[in-house]
Amino acid sequence: MNVKDLLNLDGKIILVTGGAGLYGKCIVEGLAEAGGTVITASRNLENGQKVAADFRSRGYDVYALKVDQADHDSVLTLKEEIKKHFGRLDVFVNNSVARPMKGYDAPIENFAESMRVNATGMMDIVREMGNLMGESGGGSIINISSMMGMYGPDLSNYEGTDMGTPSPDYFFHRAGIINLTRYLARVLADKKIRVNSVSPGGFFNHQPERFLENYCKKVPVGRMANNDDIKGVMVLLASDAGAYINGENILMDGGMHA
Ligand SMILES: NC(=O)c1ccc[n+]([C@@H]2O[C@H](COP(=O)([O-])OP(=O)(O)OC[C@H]3O[C@@H](n4cnc5c(N)ncnc54)[C@H](O)[C@@H]3O)[C@@H](O)[C@H]2O)c1
Numbered sequence: 314m315n316v317k318d319l320l321n322l323d324g325k326i327i328l329v330t331g332g333a334g335l336y337g338k339c340i341v342e343g344l345a346e347a348g349g350t351v352i353t354a355s356r357n358l359e360n361g362q363k364v365a366a367d368f369r370s371r372g373y374d375v376y377a378l379k380v381d382q383a384d385h386d387s388v389l390t391l392k393e394e395i396k397k398h399f400g401r402l403d404v405f406v407n408n409s410v411a412r413p414m415k416g417y418d419a420p421i422e423n424f425a426e427s428m429r430v431n432a433t434g435m436m437d438i439v440r441e442m443g444n445l446m447g448e449s450g451g452g453s454i455i456n457i458s459s460m461m462g463m464y465g466p467d468l469s470n471y472e473g474t475d476m477g478t479p480s481p482d483y484f485f486h487r488a489g490i491i492n493l494t495r496y497l498a499r500v501l502a503d504k505k506i507r508v509n510s511v512s513p514g515g516f517f518n519h520q521p522e523r524f525l526e527n528y529c530k531k532v533p534v535g536r537m538a539n540n541d542d543i544k545g546v547m548v549l550l551a552s553d554a555g556a557y558i559n560g561e562n563i564l565m566d567g568g569m570h571a
Contacts, residue, residue, distance in 0.1 A: 314553070316554065318553075319552060320347060320549070320552050320554045321347065321348050322344060322348040322349035322551060322552055324348075324350075325350065325551065325552075326349075326350050326352070326400070326401050326404070326449075327349045327351045327352065327402075327403065327404040327405075327406065328354060328402055328406065329344070329352070329353050329354070329408055330353075330354050330355060330382060330406070330409035330438065331353075331355050331410065332351070332352075332354070332361065332364065333353060333355060333361050333364045334355070334409075335516050335518060336408065336457065336513060336516055336543055337353065337355075337409075338364060338540075339541070339543050339544060340408060340457075340547050341368065342368070342373075342540075343541075343545070343548055344406075344544075344548065344551060345368055345373035345375050346373065347548045347551075347552065349374070350374040350399065351368075351374065352375075352377070352378055352395065352399065353375065353377050353378075354377070354378045354379065354380040354391055355380065355409060356380070358378070361377030361378070362377040376398075378391055378395070379391070380438070381434075382409055382434035382435060382438040383411075383429050383430040383433070383434035384434075385437055388434075388441050391438075391441075392445050395445065401448075401450075402442060402449050402452065403446065403452040404452055404551045405454045405455070406455045406457065406547065406551075407435060407439050407454065407455065407490075408457040412480070412483070414480040415477070415480060416477045416478050416479075417481060423480075424481070427483075427486065428482070431482070431486040432486050432489060435486070435490065439454065439456070442454070443497070443501050443504065447504035447506065451505025452506055453508075453509070453552075454507070454509075455508075455510070455511060455551065456493070456508070457510070457513070458488075458491050458494075458562065459483070459487040459512055460513065460564060460566045460569065461479070461484055462486075462488040462489075462490060462512055463488070463564060463570070464570060465484070467531070469527060470524060471524065472523075472527060473523040474521045474524045475521075476520075476521065487512075491510050491512065494510040495560045498560030499560070502559075507550075507555070507556070508559065509558055509559065509560070509561045509562070509563065510561075510563070511547070511562075512565065512566070513542075513543060514532070514537070514565065514566030516537060516539075517536070517537035517539060532566070532569045533571060535567075538565070542565065543565065546563055550563075
């Protein structure tokens with residue numbers, strides 16, 4: 314098959330959670346540009362609808378639905394809405410993240426709240442969407458983790474800034490989602506579902522100058538991630554071009570950990 318056909322997402326129904334966020338918007342854009350019908354879902358429907366309308370005005374097939382992944386009924390409602398409006402699900406990008414904990418010394422209740430959304434809720438939505446994909450004949454799940462799920466924090470990046478110590482919950486649940494990826498790749502194989510994860514490095518978001526200096530000098534490509542960086546790997550994993558990539562975690566950090 315021609316590689317352009319292998320990478321083509323025409324006719325694929327794709328769900329991206331947190332599609333109005335930093336990486337989420339780029340993921341939605343890349344998958345829609347490759348021809349997919351993309352549904353973005355998060356708690357704030359109005360925000361999602363704005364993003365979707367903007368994409369549709371540029372000629373892409375993007376829609377918004379609502380979900381709170383920490384609420385089981387909300388996850389089931391999303392599943393029913395996708396079935397009702399789109400009939401099937403071929404690709405699920407498990408991208409949402411909540412950041413309720415700020416720093417090492419924050420109250421332990423913040424850690425528990427993080428687990429409610431980023432561990433329990435994340436598991437709930439990936440299992441329900443996996444079931445829907447199974448009913449649809451199979452597909453591809455892409456879990457978005459982070460380089461912080463693979464390595465400890467490099468505290469020297471924060472020297473000279475007031476950014477504080479990175480929160481422990483993030484390192485815990487980002488690491489968990491990588492091994493859950495391997496688990497799901499085996500357990501969902503009989504439903505013809507491939508499961509992979511992508512572990513990006515930091516996204517440029519106007520961080521303090523000193524942080525950017527500390528960070529970028531450690532990255533062989535010399536910068537933080539931009540709007541285009543994650544698109545290619547998402548299309549690869551979502552499409553038939555990635556048909557033999559399964560149970561893998563792809564680090565996308567500009568070479569920072571080379
Ligand atoms: N931003 C970065 O530099 C960076 C670096 C590496 C990895 N990542 C990963 O990329 C992914 C997206 O991160 P981001 O920085 O773009 O996030 P963001 O904070 O910009 O967006 C997160 C999205 O998740 C949604 N969300 C939060 N709680 C939710 C809930 N209960 N139910 C449903 N949706 C919920 C929010 O509404 C938002 O749309 C995450 O998996 C994160 O770990 C981000």
